[in-house]
Amino acid sequence: MLFNSLPFLVLLAVTLPLYYLPLPARWSRVWQVLLLLGASAVFYAWEEPRLLILLGFSCVMNAVLVERIIHHQRDPQGAPAAKRWMIGGVIANLALLAFFKYAGILLGLLPHGVVPPEAVKWVKSIPLPIGISFYTFHALSLLIDVHRRHVSEETRERLGLQGAGRVSSMKDLSLYIIFFPQLVAGPIVKAKNFIDQIREKLWRDINWVQVRRYLITGYFLKIYVADNLAEQTAMLTIGPKALAETAPVQLMALLYGYGFQIFADFAGYSLIAIGLGIMFGYRLPENFDFPYLSRSITEFWRRWHLSLSAWLRDYLYIPLGGNRKGSGRTYLNLFLVMFLGGLWHGAEWKFALWGTLHGVFLAVERFLTRRRGKLEDQPASPLHAIAGWVYTFHAVTLLWLTFLMPDMASIGAFFKGLASAKLSIPGQPLFALAMYGGPVIAYHAWGWIKEHRPLSAARWQHPLVEASLHAMMVFLVLTNPGAPRGFIYFQF
């Protein structure tokens, strides 16, 4: 189900008033959790009900694993057993993810005859369950945070209940995994940050100022910016022959357009998810911090898909040793994390290439920074800052090509087209870039003002200004939407 679809609006209109029914306190919390579970199940299974089987299995499996970890941790001698259950659970979750995401590719790489061709074909035909990358990461976070005792004691008691209490703990665990605003495309919430929030929610506690800010901006970025740009950037997938004959200005305009599109699509989704979370009393983490203001790839990863970066840092980079095992190991860890982060998007060469190149950029920047001293400690001259911004923006947008292009030939054709001497200035793509990329540029300009001119920014944050801006955004969403499309990150 899409956030920008009529069935979703109906689901929301029905769920919200029922959620805040004035029930006695001891029933309210249970009712709210159950209602959210039901709504999340409807949301997830709307197009394909069979997907609920796998999701349900994941919830039950992880609830059992969590209970076993807590059970053994109650025993003073139980630490090794608890650790085994945690590691076993991590492997089980990753195995599920690997099967659906990578099995087809991996089986295809085996020598002919090792696996029957019919079996390979059958495995490859299994569709990727939507959101599996996201809810698997939630499950992993749950197991690790419980094992590390990062959730509150009260929550641990609740999650470790046995007998009839298992139902209660499974409810809460399942809500964490399948809470519909973040189920299919994040933000990735760590267990310790979500489960402790599960309690009775009251209508009067909803921060409607934040709700409207997040929802209006999110829908604007998705419906007006991303969906409109998508029609234009589709021209980049016309095939190598036509790409190689396209004028350089048009190619760059479309590439910038795709950079803006993927930001608007993903950031828009995240903002909508956060706004919906607030409506139901849950605070989800911010996922973007004006990423195209970055002056280095290192900085870019502190501003783009923050929840994934935080997850990879806490559950992969730091356990691998982080930057505590010498510079060589630091570079390797950076590279590995980005490489695996690339593969998380999909088991295709293009995602591996994307992750690899980002890893290389990070390692090289770390090396150069070590020689010059920490970048953050040095005030950047305007020229240095602009040069850094130009380099980062172009490196990032060129790397987005690996997301968009179906094969190496198309990427090669893109660069061939760039190198051509065609001088035509294509009106249509440039016009679209101005109309739909403009808001992304304005959004980032606002981010720059907030960071560098906070007093000026504060003067602009007046209800009248905000109301006018929101009204214009709603007007454009109603009158100038793009053709409805799914969210780009749904495919992961």
Place this chain on the structure above:
Amino acid sequence: MRLYPIAFLAVLAACFGAQTLALRMAGGRTVKSESNYFSSIARLQTGNREDARILMLGSSMTARLADRTKPIPGIVNLGCDGGSAVITLRAIDRGDLKAAPLVIVEANMLAFELEHRGKEIAESIGSDWFKLGTRIPNLSATARPTAFAYSKLLARNNTTASGSLPIDTKPHRLESAPVPELDPAASALVDELAGILKRLEERGSKVILLVLPPGIEPGTVQGDLPAVLAKRSGVLWWDLTEGLPKDAVGFTDGLHLDTESAGKVLSHVLYGVEGM
């Protein structure tokens, strides 16, 4: 606390007010959007509101005749960018779009339908939001703010339909010449379209299959399908490229007429069907 909703509603109303004014000043329609999809939807939504004397159905080649010339009352252009006349013929047959006393069907891109080109346009016609946009002009594709801006940019170069082509052919029925063989898919499409055209004529519309410059190539599906359709359905046929000198018209990209040629072709066609 009250400031926000009041300001929000006031600015929203002002935006719709400005849009309504712009729509009135533009004569109820914009010429073209930067989006091919929404340009097509806009033509269909606004065209469907009018009672046309002459309806022109086709692909972006037909749409170009409207995009580069000033509107003419009674002439409705339902060209589908990236699609073909099959989309609109089916919609008219279903009752989702209105017919007209004279229906001119572009023959050039009928074979596009074999590749299902323009299916997103086809799927949109008849949907609730399409009907909503047809009924409420402010929510139609023609009233997109970006369409106003883009049309303004294009309008600087627009022309009036005038002039004529140096040919003396007229719409006629294709008679004795042999019927080329078509593959099963193309043949099935011809049967379907022949049925639609027959029903259109039974309801009182006159139909002309029109071949626009640069023409169609005999011996190809694209070239043979329209001729087979003309013979099987018995509708009038008019190939504008018959006897047309090579440099009589110009193109922007080898396929779509340039502004001056679009004006000439449209004027020639309208003159040729006068009185029909």
